[in-house]
Structures are given as C-alpha cells and as structure tokens.
Amino acid sequence: MRNEIMRCFAVVFTVIMIVSGCSGREETKTAGGGGEEDTKPTYEFRLAETHAPDYPTTLADKHFAELVHERSDGRIKIDVFPSAALGEEAAAIEQVQLGAIDFVRTSAGPLAEFNKDYAVFSLPYLFDSDEHVWNFLLSEHGDQLLDSLESSKMLGLAYYSSGARSFYSSKPLAGLEDLQGQKIRIQQNAVNIDLMDALGASATPMAFGEVYSGLQTGVIDAAENNYPSYYSTGHYEVAPYFLLDGHQRIPEVLVISMTAWEKLSEEDQELIRTAAKDSIAFQREKWAEYEQLAEEEIRDAGVTVTEVADVSAWQKAVQPVLEKHGADYQDLLDAVEALRP
Template sequence: MALVFLLMSCGKEKDVTVIKLGHGLSTSHSVHKAIVFMADRLKEKSGGTLLIDIYPNQQLGSEREMLELLQIGSLGMTKVSTAIMENFIPSFKILGLPYLFRDREHRFKVLESEIGEMFLNQSIGRRLKGLTFYDSGTRSFYSQTPIHTPEDLTGLKLRVMESNTAINMVKQLGGSPTPIAWGELYTALQQGIVDGAENNLPSFYLNRHYEVCKYYTMDEHTAIPDELLISTLVWDKLSVEEQQWLKEGAMESSEYQKELWSQAELEALEGMKEAGVEVIIPDKELFREQVQPMYEEFSEDPEVKKIIDAIQTVK
C-alpha cells in the first residue's frame, strides 16, 4: 500500500505513517538527493511519525506508469517531468513551449508565483496533487553531427519525450521526432535508431550519451521543470499538521535542489568537454523564430493564451 500505518515501541506506542515514493532517476541525481533531504526533514518535523520510503531508478515503472499508480492509491508519491503531465492535464503543454521563459530567474519567479501554484493544483481532479517543482535546467539538442542552425536538424531522427508539445516542436524545427523510453535511448543512439536527442546537461553527461554523441548545441529551447506529486487518496488521509509538514519539507527540498542542480550543470559541462564533446553556442533567435507558429496555435485557446500572457508579464 502507498500509505502504511505501523506501531513502533519506543517507551510507548505511536502511529507511524510511511509514504511510498517512486521515481525514475539515479541516486546520483540532484532530484533524488533533494527527495532524501525532504524525507530527512519530514522525519525531523514529525518526530519520526511521518516517513518516506524511496524507490529510485524506475524500480516501480516509468513516469507515466507511476502517475497511474498514484491515481489508484497503490503508490503515494512520485516525481515526473511536467511534459508527461500534459497527457493528464492538457494545460501543462504550456510549460513545454519553447522559449517560454526569458531566463532562469524568470522561470523561478513564475513557478513560485500564483501561476505555479495553479499548475500544482490543476491535477487534483485526477487524484494527483502537486507539492513543488524541481529545477531541470534547460534542454538542448545533441547529435552525432553538429547542429548550428535549425536547418541542421532537417531529416534528423531525434528522441523526444512522450509529449505532443515536444513532438510538434521538433517537427516545427524540421527534425523527425521519435518518442523512445529514456532507459532505451543509449542503445537507440548506438544502433542508429535515432541520430540524436534533446535534454539538459546533467542528463546528457550522467547517462554517458557523450560516448555516442560528440556534439551538444546550447540552443536551450525549453526549460521544462520536474514536479513532485502525491496521490490525493494519500494526501486526504493525512492530518492538517502532517500536510503542512509535507508541504514545508517539499518546498525546502526544492530550494536545496536548486543549489545541487547548478553545481551538477557545471560538473557536466566540464566533464563533457574533457570527454571530447564539442559544445556549440548557436544563434538562439534562429530557433526562436522557427517555433513561433506554436504560439499562434496555442493562442487559439483563450484560456491557454491567458496563462501564456500571465507568464510573459511576470517581471
């Protein structure tokens, strides 16, 4: 069960709540370390009565599978990319729009504002409550051939997430989007099933994709955050005080993860260069111009346009 009540004897009996949390990242990833930090803080805040049991490395399934487990209450919490969330809540596609955020500072101001809180709560009707966002940096293209302009993407088979927005973005830029599970990507690159992919610096480096792709183009097309979620079937069983502890612990872990992420990006960039990867700094405006039709398409929905406008006006 996602929520377990145990009796522990420590002078006297007390109820202990254990929440089962699964995610797809390695234990060396900054988000895993932040989740461990949250679990420690939660144990401290609750005096050992509210605990989190963590299962990393896709032990409990893919991101989409774990979300479905949350919906039926078989899993308590998970971390997913918000790109996956658009399969459950269509408005999440907004966060996958290329060049939505002006820079890192703007991104955090948006995610930590009422707009971010709105996204965290939008999935409650699907039994999924967001607790906080984690930094996942910016995503860029990498390939076995150099990419300097959008024209260099023409005809390239590029791995994308299971996200219609990501698929449409690559099409808009002239590439051939190919959804492949993250765990299968290294082999797909080796075997030539795809020519390249797009992701952030630490993911590229920690998963050793530099062994098959020697070109990384810092076009920074998207900045899709990760989201920490809890099943509402579990959340609703917690007391108000326990809910407050969990929310506080999640927010504190988010701040902690920001620092870890910045360091991970620097280490990844240095490691990539040492491994012989050519880091290309392109003219981002060329990429930005080519994806503008996506904004026109999104703006056809008045509610979506309202959210995009609100994001872009955050100072």
C-alpha cells in the same frame, strides 16, 4: 510434500509482506495533556525517481524525506526508489494516479498527458532565463498549477530546477539546418510533436531509460535534454554533438497521490507540503553544482559543444507551434510575460 508446504508458506509470507509494506499505517500513542494518550498514525510511503542515486533531484527527494521524517518524529517514513526502480516517469505517474505509488518526482512534460495546462512548459523559448522560470514557479500561478493536478487524482507539492533543454546528436550538429530529418527522442505530448515537425525533425517518443541504446543502435539520431541528464546517463558517449539552443525550460515536479494525501490529517498534510517547499533551495543548490560539473566533464571528454548566439531563426521556425497551442494557455502566457525580469 514438505517442499510443497514450504513453497505455499513462502508465497503466503510474501503476500503478507507486500500488503503490509505498501503505504502502511499503524497507530502510535503519544502522551497527551493531563496524562491522556493521543493516537497518531504512522506511515511508510514510496517515492518514485527515474534518475540515479547521486542526481540532484534524487538528492532532493531524500532531503524531502528526511525533513518529513524529522518533523513527524519518525512517524512518517518516505522511501526513495531511484533509477526508475518503480518504473519510468509516465508509468510511475499512472501508478501515483491509481494510488499504487505514493509520490513521484517527474518532469512537467509527461504531466501534460494528465493535465493539459502543463503543456505550457513545453512551448518553445517561453522563458528567457532561470530567474524568469522561478519568478513564475514561485508565483500564485505556479501554485495554481500544482493544485490543478487534483483533478487527475494527484497533488503537486513543489517544483525543482531542471535547467534548459538543448539538442544532442550522434550526427554532426552545428545549426538549425542539421536537425532536418533527424529522428529525435521527445517526452510525449502534442506540443513536443509539433515542435519537432516545425524544426523539420521527426519526433520519436521514447522512455528516458531507452535513449542510450536508441542512440547507440540508430533507432534515434538525437535527443534533447539538459547538461546534467546528458552527462549522468552517458548519452554524450553515443551522441557527442551538443547544440545549446535552450529551447525549453521544463521544471521538475514533486507529486503526491490523492489516495495517500487523503489518508493524512490536516496537520500532516501541512507538514508534508511545507517540507516539500523547504526542499527547493537544497535542490536548486545541488542542481547548480552538478550542472557546472556536467558541462566541464563533457567538454573535457571531447564533446563538440556549439552555442546558438542568436535564436531568432529558431523562434521564427516554431512560430506555428505557438500560434496553434498558445491560445489554450493565454492566461498563463500573460502571467509569464508579466513576470519577465
């Protein structure tokens, strides 16, 4: 009988802790003018991150959280959960949309399933360079895309760097012809599926955390990503052929749930938005450092790295993708073209 009572107490205590720990809000009092006291709320939010604790985006998440904590005098605390502790990107986005998670750092790729305009970033060979990407992201067009997530009960706060995506495989991979018939893991959206079809490969949507075992067991032959992701996940151990074609430059996006956003005063909203923008330079610096380290490490590990000197054959192969999907994003494509360095 005593054990049953203790078990019941433990269950009740756990429920209370969960309820009080989810996006908690308390009223704190600060001295106001003339001896009056102004009541300001405190918050504890959760931020979902799929990458490891030392990855550039995770470090930027933490830097953003520190800025918010400092500038709010400790009233607003954001706990960062790395390594997909709160779920892989697609699942975390859904939870942010529902208000169950407050923030997520995600690739723009999966966001296309929630807002079709984000699929523009998946169009192949859209940007020429990192400079070109940032010319667009920091423009009014980039800001409009962040705001457009509001229709999906989310709000974009800032973009982070993610470099250029290229192909890597467990099979020899030295040119376009080697992709034929390979099962390639993709971030699921319509553009990516059509892109793989155009290249003669088989698109295989899969959660990022499952890619290593997928490559190891042969469920997939290949994947595509940037240097840091390829290195940090150990994918180079099971897919030692890396083909640098730079077919996509898909940014990362820091997103807040509208449920959390609408709890905040205008002052706190501006504080959080500004902190997110101010974290960009930190992330870009950490990204550049880690990208260089990752390239050096995988080359030292004996990975066969092949650089595509001329992408014209690749651009020709994917032309049907641009013709099929480009019309949906003509205004954005015009902006991208106008911002070419």
